[in-house]
Amino acid sequence: MNTFDDDLLQAMADLYAALDPAPADLADGVLARLAVQDLEAEFELFTLVQPVDTLAGTRHGDEPETSATVALEFAGSAYRVLVRISDTDDGRRLDGWVVPALPMRALLGPQGDALAHTRQSAYADREGRFEFPAAVTGEVRLWLLPQRGRGDGDTVPAFVTPPFLV
Amino acid sequence: MATHGAPGGPTSSALYDAATDAFRRWRTGDEPALDDLVRMMSPVLWHVVRATGLDREAAEDVVQNTWLTLVRSADSVRDAQAITRWLCTAARREAWRVSKVSTRSRPVEDEVLDARMPVQSSPESEVVTSDEQAHLWRALSRLPERCQKLLRIVAWEPRPDYSSVADSLGMPIGSIGPTRRRCLDKLRLELGGLA
Numbered sequence: 001m002n003t004f005d006d007d008l009l010q011a012m013a014d015l016y017a018a019l020d021p022a023p024a025d026l027a028d029g030v031l032a033r034l035a036v037q038d039l040e041a042e043f044e045l046f047t048l049v050q051p052v053d054t055l056a057g058t059r060h061g062d063e064p065e066t067s068a069t070v071a072l073e074f075a076g077s078a079y080r081v082l083v084r085i086s087d088t089d090d091g092r093r094l095d096g097w098v099v100p101a102l103p104m105r106a107l108l109g110p111q112g113d114a115l116a117h118t119r120q121s122a123y124a125d126r127e128g129r130f131e132f133p134a135a136v137t138g139e140v141r142l143w144l145l146p147q148r149g150r151g152d153g154d155t156v157p158a159f160v161t162p163p164f165l166v
Numbered sequence: 167m168a169t170h171g172a173p174g175g176p177t178s179s180a181l182y183d184a185a186t187d188a189f190r191r192w193r194t195g196d197e198p199a200l201d202d203l204v205r206m207m208s209p210v211l212w213h214v215v216r217a218t219g220l221d222r223e224a225a226e227d228v229v230q231n232t233w234l235t236l237v238r239s240a241d242s243v244r245d246a247q248a249i250t251r252w253l254c255t256a257a258r259r260e261a262w263r264v265s266k267v268s269t270r271s272r273p274v275e276d277e278v279l280d281a282r283m284p285v286q287s288s289p290e291s292e293v294v295t296s297d298e299q300a301h302l303w304r305a306l307s308r309l310p311e312r313c314q315k316l317l318r319i320v321a322w323e324p325r326p327d328y329s330s331v332a333d334s335l336g337m338p339i340g341s342i343g344p345t346r347r348r349c350l351d352k353l354r355l356e357l358g359g360l361a
Contacts, residue, residue: 006324008350008353009317009321011298011299012317012321013213013321013322014299015299015306016216016318016321017213019303022208022212022213023212023222026208026226026229027204027208027209029226029230030204030229030230031201031204033230033234034200034204034233034234034237117226117230
């Protein structure tokens with residue numbers, strides 16, 4: 001073992017990096033939270049247009065249905081988003097459509113900074129479709145962040161939905 | 167090997183230069199440069215925060231809050247070259263604030279770390295890559311708790327802001343330098359004695 005201070009300190013840094021590594025998704029969690037925080041002041045609140053009736057019926061109260069599907073439509077000044085929540089074997093799935101289709105990053109998760117690291121992220125495709133195959137459950141909000149520098153994203157506001165139940 | 171952010175702590179001049187460069191780019195309007203800065207410095211901040219004794223969950227929150235603080239008050243970083251120090255100091259201050267109001271703070275987690283040492287062959291044992299590291303760990307664990315914490319801090323940040331270190335360790339600011347010296351000497355002694 002080298003006895004120079006710097007080498008010793010470097011060896012300690014390496015040791016701690018091996019014994020107590022930072023979580024692999026540490027930086028991703030930071031970036032997801034910054035992405036939301038960055039625009040928080042500029043978010044426009046979507047309004048719930050309507051819960052959309054589906055064949056399987058809607059979930060409400062304490063009447064869980066095994067194959068329940070629920071659809072919600074939200075509208076803002078620049079675009080609308082339709083959200084469909086369905087049951088899967090492992091939990092819940094959320095599909096979304098942005099109309100008109102725009103390059104968009106979608107974040108799904110609970111409200112509040114403290115839980116920001118649990119938010120999930122997805123990107124809308126060219127048809128404006130995005131999906132969370134294993135969506136976080138509970139009371140969540142959906143943030144839609146137009147991607148800057150792509151298409152008309154520069155002029156489109158970011159939106160956040162009111163809380164809803166997954 | 168788990169090398170999340172182990173390019174060597176802020177000692178590494180390459181990391182220091184890259185962070186300064188990314189910060190400058192971000193401040194002149196290059197938004198993605200912030201992502202670069204976050205990816206290179208978050209693992210360092212992790213160790214700075216963990217050195218204060220916060221548990222992993224609380225440490226993750228503190229790292230996130232540190233970045234929020236930077237984004238909200240980037241103007242207060244007057245010298246781009248001071249960005250690594252600014253971040254480490256902000257992280258340590260936030261960790262100290264959290265530990266004062268939280269019962270999640272624990273002074274040391276030797277038990278947790280010990281459990282990952284290579285007593286026998288197991289997946290966990292792979293985290294310690296050499297006899298030299300095991301030797302160093304045993305020597306460290308014989309030092310007083312205060313030494314362990316202070317050395318962990320300076321391993322990741324050789325020239326920390328002493329006032330925030332003094333607060334987080336509950337030591338007078340004037341004793342940090344001499345204590346650091348004594349702790350390094352003790353560690354060398356242990357390393358020699360264990361050889």
